[in-house]
Every structure is written in structure tokens, then in C-alpha cells.
Amino acid sequence: METTASHSPAGVHDVHPDLPFVRKYVFSTDHKVIGIQYMITSMLFLLSGFTMMLLMRWQIAYPGTPIPFIGKFLPETMAPGGVMLPEFYNQLGAMHGTIMVFLGVVPLGVAAFGNYVLPLQIGAKDMAFPFLNMLSYWVFLIGGVLMLSSFAMPGGAAQSGWTSYVPLADLAPPGQTMWLIAMTFIITSSLFGAINFIVTTLNLRAKGMTWMRLPFFVWCQFVTAVLLVLAFPVLQGGALLQLMDRVAHANFFIPANLIFGGAPVERPGGGNPLLWQHLFWFLAHPEVYVLLLPEFGIVAEIIANGTRKPLFGYKELVISACGIGVLSFVVWAHHMFLSGMRTDVTKFFTITTMIISIPSVMVLTCFLLSLRGGSIHFNLPMLFALAFLPLFGIGGLTGLPLGFTPTDIYLHDTYYVIGHFHYVVVTGSLIALFGGLYFWFPKMFGRHMNQRLGKIHFWISVTAMNGIFFPMLIQGMSGVLRRQFDPTAQIHNHPTLILNKVMTISALILALGQIVFIVNFFYSLFKGKEAQSNPWNATTLDWAACPSPPPHGNFTQDIAVHRGPYEYSVPNHKTDWSPQHVPDQQLVKS
């Protein structure tokens, strides 16, 4: 296959001998299979991270009470008699964060949807490096399995927060070493994937697919890949330094004269704990946009399709996405306003932080203005895309008093922060990802997901998510701090304790809603209504130019692109969608 040549004829008459099952579905180099592998795996990780959160929420709402059902099965080292230990709570907290970010939302948004959709949208037969793509998935899987299995380490899994601040993490039980090793695998996998996305977008676009004709989703994935390539190596380095601190007593992060567990730490010192925070957040802030940009892309695709009109301000959106990408590298220390770093430095970061809110506002404004003058169809993906707009708005707005240094003094490390980023990542990113799943499911599996079950899933999820995250903002205002095993231990937590029960019950309802989704997913996989190749009457190549599901090599004819990605309701055209690859003369009304 001439996968590396630019503008090669798309998959015509490539002879694919029938591959054995293992090569076709397990060790496959086909971007579509790898995308689906990533999708299933990351959804399983999302489920495991969510289950951990349910256990934690039980402890927060009903401290000291045995965990129902599951408590019986937990070992003595985690929850004797079903009552959670603080060590176990801290392990769950660290693992919930790590799994949701690095093994759940990012792989689902970037690796699953990116892998599946990006080559289709640019008219490529596959990724530029199919073998690297396969390697990326398997390295990711090893990292994820190591991460989960670290609960079996002596002393349990990592328990110093997903941020792994030193010296706590340096001196923590061996689970932390496993966290670092697992992270190294996950980061390596991300780098393989990101390089692949960049090269594919640069080199494998179909004839006529100019940069300004790329669907916004592709732009978002491209910027995301650049962020990953530039930011992740820094954490990779940081993780190796921490690993050296732990296994070779290297003292990169350990200062002199430390007492731990009542005895002096026998290390010469010379290390700096703030260095870790800089290295960590240099990745982890761009990572926030990695959590978000692909979802912007998904929402853009769905909104253009659901309103049947061109997206508002395509160029403005592209500029905003690139602007977010550049600015995301100069805001990292806003996580460290109160760390004790020089107070002058905070001024720079508070200004950049306020400025980076603007491209996000621009994206949201463009999406809102896209609704104007449309013919809005309230189909299932569109419900999720529309819910994204106000709910992500809450997430973005609550970031303002956190990025603003004087108000951050009070709100820093409170539940306000937790509420803020869960509004961004859950009611923002995750809602968009669900929308994307309902949207591209017919393309992936050739069948529609059930509408009725989908709507039940939508309404339960959106309601329950607000029932979890809005009370967090209220608790944060009253000063409740994050990462507290037992909130009753502090007096200032008492007035709002009742909200913990509201949140825990909402979380259980959210769990019920996800059962509906899981049932729908498997039911539709086998029994769903069969889908046409372009059931949403969409314009982009992934829908208009290939069957559902696409065959190996994706396209059955040569692709030449004639117009931008969102040509809906073009005057004088026969249909209200004008596919990118169909020449004008076939579309114009005679």
C-alpha cells in the first residue's frame, strides 16, 4: 500500500487477502479497528474510574458506614469490615484522577475518535504509520493494566493525588513506582499516536483537501497532537526523575533536612519540590486542552449537521483552536499561585490565564451564533452537542475567579475547583464524547443506536451530572477542601454536609443512566436499525464518500475535494447538503 505518498489514489483495487482473525481484529493495523479498540478500552477505564468515585462518594456522604454490596469483597487492607480506610480513599482519589484523565477521556477523545474519524475526514486510506498506530494501542493497554494492577502492590496503589506532588509521592509506598512506570507507557503511547496524527494530516490529505477545507474536527485533532508532542515529553522526563528519586535515591525533588515518619530522611537533599510542580503542570495544563479540543471538534461537526447550515466563523474557530494551543503553554503555573513561588511570577500567569479564556469564549460564541438562522433538528447527537454549550459555559465561567489571583486565595484547593473542572471535563468533554458516539456509531457499526434509550440516557445523565457538580460549587464557596477522607473532621464543613448526600445519590442515579447506555450499546450493535452510508445527510468525507462501516482502505473511489466542510443549505443546490467530494455540476439544480 502506498500509504506514505501524498494524494495517492484512495484504496482502489488494493487487493487485501482475507486476514486471519487475530490480524484483523486483535493485532490490526487498520485505523478503524484501532479506533474501536481504543474506544472500548477507554470506556472500560471510564467505568472503572467512575466505580472508584462511587466508593469515595459513599465514604464522603456516609463516613464510617460499611460500603453496601461491594464493601464485603474488599480486603482488610482497603476496607476492614467494609468501612473504608483513609489510605484506600487516597488511593482511589489518585487513581480516579489518573484513570479518568489519562486512560479515559483523552484516549476516547483523541485516540478513539481521532483514529477512526480523522483519516476518513481527510480522505486517507489509513494512518501514515499503521504499525506505529497498532503499537500505540498495545503500549497504552500495558500502561493501563499496570496502572489498575497497582492496587495489588504492597501498600496499595499510588496515593498522592493524580498530581503526585513531591516529597509526599517520593516517600510514598511502592504503588507510586508503579504509577510512574505505567505513566511512562501511557506517555509513550500518546507520543506514538500524536506523531502519527500530525504526519497523517500533513501528508495524506486527499486531492483538493486544502487546510481551509479541513473539517474543524481535524483542526482540533491536529492542534491536540501538537500539544501532546510538545508537552508530554516534559512529564515523561519529570516521571523519570521521580522514578530515580524513588529507586536510586537521586534527590531531584527532595530538599535537605527532611523529617518523615518521626525520623530524619537520610538523604543529602538539594532537590526542589516546586520543580516537580512546574514539570507536572507544564504537561498537565496543555493536557486540559487535550481533554477539550477534540470535543470542540465533535460538537462543531454535530452542530453544523444538526442546524443544516454552515458553521459560523470557520476561520475564527481555526484561529481560536490554534490560539488555545499556543497559549496553553504559558499558563501552567496558575495551578501554583499559592505554592510559594515568587509572587511576581503569578502576575504573568494570571494575565495569560485570563487571555486564554478568550479563544474558548470565541469558540462558544461561534457555536451559539451557528444556531441562528438554522433549521435545528433535535436528534440524539444534537441533544448532547446542545447540552455541551451551556454546561461547558458553567465550567469555563467558574474558571474566572480561580484564574484571578486574589479570589483564588480563598477558592484554591476547595470543592469549587473540583466543581469547575468537572463541569469542563464531564458536562463538557464527556457529554460531547457521548454525542460523538451516538453520531458516529452508525458509521462504525452500520447500525443506529436506539433513540428512545438514548434520550433516557441523555436526560438522566445531564440531570444527575448537575446534581453532582453544582453542589460542589456551593460547598467550595463555604470553604470545603478537596481530598478530605472524612469531612465531618472539620467544623467549617458541617453546614453543607447534607450536600454530600445529594451528590452521592446523584452519582448513583448517574450510574443507573450509564447502565441504559451500556444496554443500548450492545443491543444496537446486534439489533439496531441498519444505517445507510450517510444517515445524517452530512457533507464531510467520512459520511458522504464511504460506506458504513467503511471497508479496509476506506474509499471505493478516488477522492477529489471541491469545497469546504460545512456546505449545508447552499442556494440552488438540489439537496440541503453538498458533499465535499461531489463536483458542482452534479449538485446544481438544472
Add this chain to the structure above:
Amino acid sequence: MTPLTPDKIYGWGVPFAASSYAAKLDRQLNIFHAAMILIFVCWAVYMAYCLIRYRAKPGVPAEYGHLSVVTSLIPDGIILAFEMFMIFAIGLPSWAHVMENFPVEKEANVVHVIAQQFAWNIHYPGPDGVFGRTSIKLISSGNPIGLDDSDPAAKDDIVSINQFHVPVNKPTLVYLSSLDVIHSFNVPAFRTKQDATPGMQVRIWFEPIQLGTFEIACAQLCGLGHYRMRGDVIVHTQDEFDAWIKKKLAEKSES
């Protein structure tokens, strides 16, 4: 002025504003929340209008054209202007007031706070105003900060665990450090928060304006006892505070 009880300090909103800068920071938070609600309502109303007005109707196609891009930049520009106003007119001066402009040591109650898993050690210099030498080699259960009794300056030093006594209406200047891992000194009622990082000593200050007992919490995950790492700031009148110092000195000389 009577001491406040916990039910008067902590409620559903922000706690009682018990320090000199608390009310100012609360006001900024209120400005933000007012602006956030305004922006959100504008978005939501516009969105609801569009969803109703432009819902799909048979025979009515979508409009191909759009408003000019400039229109969309107006709300973005307003938000940018608001943010820049907040930073330069309000943010930087208040940040400087709280985090950079410290009270003069002679006019303040100067204290070392040394955090450890899972307690706050408060070290007062005593009447001589000079902190005695400390060494980690001397740390024991009876001497949590390793105060060196052979140092003359240490003779009148007072060490208190989790009980932070301060006078009202006088600034307290804290030199904050940590013995083991990162902690964060948080007094919600004062709106004070600062990480205590091992290997570093950072200054913070607050001036209580209300008598009472205000909780100190640890805001940075510091291990399995993080949730129960708490203490109290006990705000006295100056006379009561002096009496307390005297009492502690008497206890020290007895033992």
C-alpha cells in the same frame, strides 16, 4: 466585641469575614459571580431563543449566510475588557496588599508556623522577640520543632501545637515552613491560604478583626491523616493575649 460561635462563623456562603482583607476579597468574588451570572443568562436566553425560533420546520430551509464575524467579536471583546479591568484595576493591587506588602515586624505579632504530618506547630519568640535556634536533630515527641534550649534566645520561646493564639486588630506575620511534605495553611474565615513546602520558608500575614476561634485546615494532600490535620486560631484581646504568653512562660519555667 464578643467571641463568635462556630454556627455564626460557618454557614452556606463564605464564612464570616474575620480578617482585615476578607471583606475586600469577598467583594471581588461577588463581582465575578455577578458577571458570570450575567454572561450565562445572556448566553442561555440567546440559545433558548435560537432553539425555539429556528427549530426545524417542514418547508423552511436554513439560511446559508451568517452575520459578519465582527458581530461575534463584540461579546468576546466585552469579556476581555472586563477581565483586563479586573486584573489591572483590582487584581494586581489586592494581590500586592495580601501577598506582597507585609507588616513591619516591630508592629506585628511575629510567629513561625512549622507544619508536619498532621499538626501545626506554632513557635513564638517570647518577650525578647528573637526566635531560638532549631535543629532537626533535636526533634522528639516533647520537642516537636527541635528547639535548642542551649541557645539563650530560646529560653523564653513558646511552642504551641494546633492552638494558634493571636491578638485582635494587630497584624500577625507568619513565617511558614514544613518539616516533611507539602501542607497548606488555610484559615477559611480569614481567607488565608499558603502552601508550606519543605525546604522553603514563606511569609504570610493576616489581621484578625473579630474575637473567636477560627479553624485552621490543611488544604494540600499530605498523607492519610490529611483530613484530620486541623487547628484553631484563637483571637484574643491584646490583654488576654499578653496574659496567655505570661501563663505559658510560667508553665515553661516550672517544667
